[in-house]
Amino acid sequence: MKKLTDIIDSVVVGNIDETREAVRRALNRGIAPMQVINQGLVLGLDVVGEKFSTGEMFLPELMLSAIAAREGIQIATEGMKVGEYQPKATIVLGTVKGDVHDIGKNLVALVLKSRGFDVIDLGVDVHEEYFLNAVKECQPEFLGMSALLASTMREMATVVAALQEHGLRNKVKVIVGGALLPKNLLLKLEPTIMVATLDLQLFY
Amino acid sequence: MTARERVMAVLSGEDPDKIPVCAFALLRTGFQGGWLRRLVKRGLGVIHWVPIHKPAYMHPLWVNPYLDDVKYTQTYYTEKGIIKYRQTFETPVGSITGVERVNPLDVPLVHAALEEAFVKEPSDWRVVNYIFKGMLDKLAPNYEEFQRAEDEVGDTGMCYGIVGKTPWQRAWIEMASLERAVIDFHERPEAIQEYIEIQKAFHARVAEMAAEFPAKFIDFADNISDMISPNYYREYCLPIYEMYSKVLEGTDKVLGCHMDGRLGSLKNEIARSPLKVIESFTVPPCGDVSLTEAKSLWPGKILFVNTAPHLAWVEPQEVRKGYKAIAEEWGSKRGILLELSEDLPLEKVEQHMSAVMDAFGY
Numbered sequence: 001m002k003k004l005t006d007i008i009d010s011v012v013v014g015n016i017d018e019t020r021e022a023v024r025r026a027l028n029r030g031i032a033p034m035q036v037i038n039q040g041l042v043l044g045l046d047v048v049g050e051k052f053s054t055g056e057m058f059l060p061e062l063m064l065s066a067i068a069a070r071e072g073i074q075i076a077t078e079g080m081k082v083g084e085y086q087p088k089a090t091i092v093l094g095t096v097k098g099d100v101h102d103i104g105k106n107l108v109a110l111v112l113k114s115r116g117f118d119v120i121d122l123g124v125d126v127h128e129e130y131f132l133n134a135v136k137e138c139q140p141e142f143l144g145m146s147a148l149l150a151s152t153m154r155e156m157a158t159v160v161a162a163l164q165e166h167g168l169r170n171k172v173k174v175i176v177g178g179a180l181l182p183k184n185l186l187l188k189l190e191p192t193i194m195v196a197t198l199d200l201q202l203f204y
Numbered sequence: 205m206t207a208r209e210r211v212m213a214v215l216s217g218e219d220p221d222k223i224p225v226c227a228f229a230l231l232r233t234g235f236q237g238g239w240l241r242r243l244v245k246r247g248l249g250v251i252h253w254v255p256i257h258k259p260a261y262m263h264p265l266w267v268n269p270y271l272d273d274v275k276y277t278q279t280y281y282t283e284k285g286i287i288k289y290r291q292t293f294e295t296p297v298g299s300i301t302g303v304e305r306v307n308p309l310d311v312p313l314v315h316a317a318l319e320e321a322f323v324k325e326p327s328d329w330r331v332v333n334y335i336f337k338g339m340l341d342k343l344a345p346n347y348e349e350f351q352r353a354e355d356e357v358g359d360t361g362m363c364y365g366i367v368g369k370t371p372w373q374r375a376w377i378e379m380a381s382l383e384r385a386v387i388d389f390h391e392r393p394e395a396i397q398e399y400i401e402i403q404k405a406f407h408a409r410v411a412e413m414a415a416e417f418p419a420k421f422i423d424f425a426d427n428i429s430d431m432i433s434p435n436y437y438r439e440y441c442l443p444i445y446e447m448y449s450k451v452l453e454g455t456d457k458v459l460g461c462h463m464d465g466r467l468g469s470l471k472n473e474i475a476r477s478p479l480k481v482i483e484s485f486t487v488p489p490c491g492d493v494s495l496t497e498a499k500s501l502w503p504g505k506i507l508f509v510n511t512a513p514h515l516a517w518v519e520p521q522e523v524r525k526g527y528k529a530i531a532e533e534w535g536s537k538r539g540i541l542l543e544l545s546e547d548l549p550l551e552k553v554e555q556h557m558s559a560v561m562d563a564f565g566y
Contacts, residue, residue, distance in 0.1 A: 014390060016387065055469060057433075058430065058432075058433035058434070058435075058469055059430055059431050059432075059433070060382075060386050060389075060390075060431070060432070060433050060436065061433060063382065063383065063386045064386050064387070064390055067383060067386070067387065100286070100305050100306070100317040100319075101317055102317070103382055103431070106381075106382070106383075107382070110383070124305070124317070125284075125286055125305075149547045150513050150516035150517070150546075150547050150548055150549055151516075151547050151548065151549040151550060153516075153517075154517070154549075
């Protein structure tokens with residue numbers, strides 16, 4: 001399938017207006033929305049992910065590109081029938097109890113939405129019962145927890161223990177992230193936990 | 205040596221008798237306050253942050269409501285058990301309002317986070333600009349507070365003269381959401397151009413005060429990490445740092461910056477900067493620049509290393525081992541200081557800091 005280079009390029013440079021226009025042009029030419037997404041927006045994010053992991057692009061630029069892609073997806077999916085657009089997966093996200101930082105979490109949410117994930121963002125200072133209820137009700141494929149403070153990281157273990165207690169641990173993949181998340185704490189949590197990075201390839 | 209003498213030695217490029225171990229005074233309030241007193245007796249240094257000017261900028265701790273044509277209101281409330289406060293500025297050019305939420309932990313306002321940003325639309329920058337322009341003529345040196353803090357700390361520590369953030373950092377941390385700031389700084393509407401110019405003018409005024417300020421160490425509270433690209437660092441941080449460095453020439457003051465995140469992407473820019481102190485440096489594995497690399501990349505710069513996050517939850521013997529390794533890797537008492545400048549779990553603070561002091565020979 002042909003790559004939509006104008007969409008790819010506009011996402012890579014983080015040109016939000018141009019991305020919107022390029023998506024509209026493609027749709028007006030009769031290109032199917034899913035093709036616009038997969039051969040344009042997603043490929044653009046792949047390039048961004050590669051440049052970010054090699055140090056050519058940095059967080060503010062990545063964010064701009066993710067915003068551009070998100071706007072493009074919004075336009076592309078506007079005309080789609082209900083059920084026609086299936087999100088790649090669902091993820092419940094939240095910053096753990098006692099912690100009010102959310103920049104990293106919000107960035108991950110943005111990147112995942114731009115990648116076609118359905119993101120349920122529980123916000124900050126999320127107690128374990130809210131994570132638990134969200135997992136029960138929304139049945140996500142992933143649960144993502146963020147903690148920036150050394151003092152709050154342990155809450156992740158509390159949530160994981162609660163999932164285990166309620167028979168939900170095997171029903172969801174747990175991702176943890178945070179600027180100061182040390183590996184030795186991660187090892188004490190659960191062996192199947194994935195560490196979130198901003199490498200977009202992780203969420204390809 | 206006293207704690208103060210140790211810190212002064214490091215700042216002056218000399219050898220202290222032991223690597224200074226310090227803690228930020230603002231962490232002493234609440235139930236955990238006793239640990240600071242006990243450890244000070246062992247030689248722990250106490251650090252106060254004192255803003256160079258009064259009133260300070262638009263920050264919940266140091267907000268300036270005293271502008272004649274700006275109506276300011278601040279309302280505290282709780283929501284689902286979290287303390288929050290809404291601040292509203294009504295000016296002749298428009299109004300802005302924002303909400304900060306306070307960390308539920310017993311560390312007052314240290315970890316307040318922006319829940320609702322002041323700047324929601326590009327036009328809101330005009331209101332921010334109006335307020336900062338109004339503050340330019342009202343800035344005055346904060347000597348009395350500094351002297352009071354210095355008298356209080358005496359030989360048990362010292363006070364840093366604190367400078368506010370550079371334009372990009374202030375924009376995304378204090379004024380707008382990261383998304384808003386990213387878009388506006390990329391698209392550069394007129395209001396952002398004006399914002400940047402006003403922030404430069406603001407810093408020019410503060411730099412003049414810094415030159416006369418009684419603090420030995422002038423520290424940018426800039427929270428530098430990988431949230432800023434090298435391009436933005438060069439465009440928005442370096443010129444401001446250089447402005448201060450020029451003004452401070454001929455004084456014995458030392459200029460530094462709070463850099464408490466991953467700095468790998470900024471290695472070269474930091475090397476080129478006139479900053480002498482990298483304050484709150486994070487060692488690996490949570491940071492991404494090792495001490496060995498730092499010594500090689502940034503010869504002559506001083507590292508104020510923050511308490512290592514990867515040691516926050518381990519047993520005291522592992523803490524001691526970890527900090528001994530830090531001291532060994534640096535290989536000298538010169539040019540390094542250990543500070544509790546970020547958070548540690550409250551129930552671990554005394555145990556952790558005791559172990560640190562054990563490791564450094566106290």
